Amino acid sequence: MNQYDVIVVGAGNAALAAAVSAKENGAERVVVIEKAPREMRGGNTHWSGGVLRFAFDDPREIGELLPDVEDEFENFYDGVSPYSKEDFHGDLMRVTSGRTDPVLSKLLVHNSFETVKWMKSVGGIKMEPAITLSAVKKDNVMVWARGLVVRAEHEGVGLSRSWFATAERLGIEIRYGTAATELLIGDDGRVNGVKVRDDDGMSVLNARSVVLGCGGFEANVQMRTQHIGPLVGAAKVRGTPHNQGDGLRMAMNVGAMPWGQWSGCHATPISADWGEFAPRELTDRSNRLSYVYGVMLNRKGRRFVDEGEDGALFTYAKFGRAILAEPGAKAWQIFDSRVVHLLEPRYQTSKPITANSLEELVEKVDFDNRDQALKTLDEYNAHAREMDDGFDPTKKDGLTSRGLAMEKTNWALKIAKPPFYAYSATGGITFTFGGLKVNETAQVIGTDWRPIKGLFCCGEMVGGLFYDNYPAGTGLVSGATFGRIAGRSAAAAN
Amino acid sequence: MNAVSSSKTSPEDVSAELTLLQNLAQRVHAFEKRQLTQLAIAQARACILDAIGVTLAGYPEPCTQILLKTPGVATALGLALIFGSARHTSVLDAALINGTASHALDFDDFSGVMGGHHSVPLVSTLFALAEERGGTGEDLIAAYVIGVEVEIRLARAVNFHHYDKGWHPTATLGIFGTAAAACHFMKLDRAQTAMALCIAASLASGLKANFGTMTKPLHIGQCCRNGLLAALLAEGGFDAATDAFEHQQGFLNVFNGPGTFDTAKLFENWGAPWEIEAKSIALKQFPCCGSTHPAIMMALQLRREDKVKAADISRIEVLPHGRRLRHTNTPHPQTPLDAKFSVQYVVARALRYGVLRLKDFEGEAHLDSEIQRLLEITTASPHPDMADDAEDQWGAEVIVTLKDGTRLARRVDNLVGRGGDNPMSSSEMWDKFNDCASRSLPREQIAPLFERLETFEKVTEIAQVVRLLEVSELHKAPAKKVVFAPRGAHEAEETTWVP
Numbered sequence: 001m002n003q004y005d006v007i008v009v010g011a012g013n014a015a016l017a018a019a020v021s022a023k024e025n026g027a028e029r030v031v032v033i034e035k036a037p038r039e040m041r042g043g044n045t046h047w048s049g050g051v052l053r054f055a056f057d058d059p060r061e062i063g064e065l066l067p068d069v070e071d072e073f074e075n076f077y078d079g080v081s082p083y084s085k086e087d088f089h090g091d092l093m094r095v096t097s098g099r100t101d102p103v104l105s106k107l108l109v110h111n112s113f114e115t116v117k118w119m120k121s122v123g124g125i126k127m128e129p130a131i132t133l134s135a136v137k138k139d140n141v142m143v144w145a146r147g148l149v150v151r152a153e154h155e156g157v158g159l160s161r162s163w164f165a166t167a168e169r170l171g172i173e174i175r176y177g178t179a180a181t182e183l184l185i186g187d188d189g190r191v192n193g194v195k196v197r198d199d200d201g202m203s204v205l206n207a208r209s210v211v212l213g214c215g216g217f218e219a220n221v222q223m224r225t226q227h228i229g230p231l232v233g234a235a236k237v238r239g240t241p242h243n244q245g246d247g248l249r250m251a252m253n254v255g256a257m258p259w260g261q262w263s264g265c266h267a268t269p270i271s272a273d274w275g276e277f278a279p280r281e282l283t284d285r286s287n288r289l290s291y292v293y294g295v296m297l298n299r300k301g302r303r304f305v306d307e308g309e310d311g312a313l314f315t316y317a318k319f320g321r322a323i324l325a326e327p328g329a330k331a332w333q334i335f336d337s338r339v340v341h342l343l344e345p346r347y348q349t350s351k352p353i354t355a356n357s358l359e360e361l362v363e364k365v366d367f368d369n370r371d372q373a374l375k376t377l378d379e380y381n382a383h384a385r386e387m388d389d390g391f392d393p394t395k396k397d398g399l400t401s402r403g404l405a406m407e408k409t410n411w412a413l414k415i416a417k418p419p420f421y422a423y424s425a426t427g428g429i430t431f432t433f434g435g436l437k438v439n440e441t442a443q444v445i446g447t448d449w450r451p452i453k454g455l456f457c458c459g460e461m462v463g464g465l466f467y468d469n470y471p472a473g474t475g476l477v478s479g480a481t482f483g484r485i486a487g488r489s490a491a492a493a494n
Numbered sequence: 495m496n497a498v499s500s501s502k503t504s505p506e507d508v509s510a511e512l513t514l515l516q517n518l519a520q521r522v523h524a525f526e527k528r529q530l531t532q533l534a535i536a537q538a539r540a541c542i543l544d545a546i547g548v549t550l551a552g553y554p555e556p557c558t559q560i561l562l563k564t565p566g567v568a569t570a571l572g573l574a575l576i577f578g579s580a581r582h583t584s585v586l587d588a589a590l591i592n593g594t595a596s597h598a599l600d601f602d603d604f605s606g607v608m609g610g611h612h613s614v615p616l617v618s619t620l621f622a623l624a625e626e627r628g629g630t631g632e633d634l635i636a637a638y639v640i641g642v643e644v645e646i647r648l649a650r651a652v653n654f655h656h657y658d659k660g661w662h663p664t665a666t667l668g669i670f671g672t673a674a675a676a677c678h679f680m681k682l683d684r685a686q687t688a689m690a691l692c693i694a695a696s697l698a699s700g701l702k703a704n705f706g707t708m709t710k711p712l713h714i715g716q717c718c719r720n721g722l723l724a725a726l727l728a729e730g731g732f733d734a735a736t737d738a739f740e741h742q743q744g745f746l747n748v749f750n751g752p753g754t755f756d757t758a759k760l761f762e763n764w765g766a767p768w769e770i771e772a773k774s775i776a777l778k779q780f781p782c783c784g785s786t787h788p789a790i791m792m793a794l795q796l797r798r799e800d801k802v803k804a805a806d807i808s809r810i811e812v813l814p815h816g817r818r819l820r821h822t823n824t825p826h827p828q829t830p831l832d833a834k835f836s837v838q839y840v841v842a843r844a845l846r847y848g849v850l851r852l853k854d855f856e857g858e859a860h861l862d863s864e865i866q867r868l869l870e871i872t873t874a875s876p877h878p879d880m881a882d883d884a885e886d887q888w889g890a891e892v893i894v895t896l897k898d899g900t901r902l903a904r905r906v907d908n909l910v911g912r913g914g915d916n917p918m919s920s921s922e923m924w925d926k927f928n929d930c931a932s933r934s935l936p937r938e939q940i941a942p943l944f945e946r947l948e949t950f951e952k953v954t955e956i957a958q959v960v961r962l963l964e965v966s967e968l969h970k971a972p973a974k975k976v977v978f979a980p981r982g983a984h985e986a987e988e989t990t991w992v993p
Binding site: 037038039046048049051059073075076078079080081083091131132133135140141142143144145146148154155157158161165266268279280281282283284285287289311312313316340341343345347348349352421430471472473475 | 924936942943958959966977980983984991992993
């Protein structure tokens, strides 16, 4: 009963794409090994925004994914600009400083639209326009961001749910609460099974091929500290607590080659209201990125960055790390009632500390030095500007403070109108960039530069795509693209 | 209480010395989480999830909103959330408001044995308590299961005389379930639990004369609040007559009347199985009169299995059991309320759109031109083969004639809600929940909430889940029509959204 055609380790978007693809391509007995129990299933996918970045030449082609979109939005297609393969690849190159793997990145870009169509047709993933997060309001009309038009209906939760429903419908066995602990390799050099641990103890599952799709090491404090450094070692985890680098270690134990930026990860300022792991029901809504409209104070009551240096998109990564370097790895973001409506909707997941005066606010917040905090706010207000001076939240408004030791160079509006709000912030890690070397069939390559027979990988475990940063919406499409390829290759290897 | 003797003595041994409510309280107190079967957990989970959904749907309803605006209501300070809002208040007021909202649309689950709705007396009360006192999903499920047990056991003893006489069992029997569940959740001792039930006997109320009005859901709000009040009073040392149930001037003789009840049924085969495990526990899938549901199901089957397209239909014959048709025979509904009681309308909608949503019974949805066309070719009459006095009274047949002359039919002999051998699937549950929750919650909170409730027995802190029922007022953006920029008018920039 423990003999399968394909074993898939992990149960997020990439892993379930691999399982569905393996089944679609002729593997009969496919099993998904999910370490998490049923109520925590689905890996980081559950926590994701569900956004899908893909290349298309004619906006009307998107109609296949969003059949009823014109009923809802009249001039929908007029608003969307084409996003060519060159555009997509250019964006990947730009944000990774030209270091993205040339072969894998092209594979991703060229397959991206086909992958998303497959997610819908075979994967049963419902999709919707990504309007609330991708469209930006300008001159009273909405402008679509480049390449980000579609998301899974109900975001990562919906995406995960749909994948599980499809896997179950196709007769793919899903074993919850089952952790793969070791890859088994035969004398012929072929990976032929996994050792697993579940409530009943240890057992062995055999198969002709194994697909690893069980994520990076973002939830593993030892690996974070070792590979990324002590600052990110102290970060809170935004997603699943189960991505502990198990798959990476198991694969390297049978000779797989590490690849990509092992010192790199996606990390951002998030709420400090929770423990080491953000609660599952808050999904991706842990981010605290609207600091541009206020000030950030550390526990000593001092500012430590120019909050308005640039739009949050360009500062979040370094500010996330900056907060981690402050005492207690914690900061407070302070806003007044004139800007509180500008905060990202994700701020709803915290209850701010509120007060009718700055004195009262400072009393309520756990600053180590309250006098300094009040002094900092008073100093800031003495040099900050008025609404009428040209405050404009829709662009870099150039409204800079005048005369502070560390100026706030945009959106430097006084924090003047009660009530006042304080939101906690710390640094949170989303996922890691370090992975394994794979070839174009998603087969894992060994440190001897030979492919390892019977071993494939996908998702966060694919090394070499992302360095320093990644374009939003690429992670899921990469996951599904390499998952689909890995499943097909694994089925063919039988 | 005497812990030593209670562990050695089974409830049956001492029952002779106890009053009925003391005996019941002893069983409530003795119930433990480890007695929950997998089936009981699964049923409870589905019912609780459904109850949360219909409560969110009921929040904007006038009965809930008028109650909320009434001076002195929900002004007390407390930790309990009014679902779908940012407002917190005392557990008593939260139970009153959420309880009323939960029954506002009459869209909640029901028990044929009870002749009423078993979940709404319990869920609002238990969530409010859990927010204030803390608790796990499993704690709440255990309290819920024993609450259902009490409600339906009492119903077995007093129905259907109780129901036919004019009492509203959801409230008049539900209140004992509310009190029992609250006592169990608060871990009150046997004597306190008995007192709570005896106090509840004097607080029971609800008249069927007020069915069809805002006062019907108010019965449930009152039941939730008063059952909880009884438990809180008992916790504080309040007293009542221990024989308040069987006393000559007690509940049985006053509400029912001598000779109209059978107390032996209260404890017969206790826990074997639990009432929540019964096949007669059912969910309501569609937001319209339950008597139309068998016909809707048949119409949906025709659409799904025979790929019937509305445009191809030349005639629709709806043949429900006669007792189901009498109050749903509305060939041309003029108001949203008419539409809820029009078997013709709902069958036409099911055939044309494949779904029935709350919005189909709002505004002018019933005037939809395509539905109007279908209504012109629809007839309804009592099914000739389904006798009025037959055992099965919830059958229906739908016959569709296509323009090419093909006749397609579907028939079901008895379909009372969705449960037993025909439970709602996970995706059907989601469709209903999403429809309901959308009336009160921001879209991004709905799927994570559903996902948590789907594994509710594993929830370690209920207050965490309740956060997803809260709607922040701080960030509420006014809804505006979206207008897109024409292509080329603006350079498409990189998103400012950070994953």
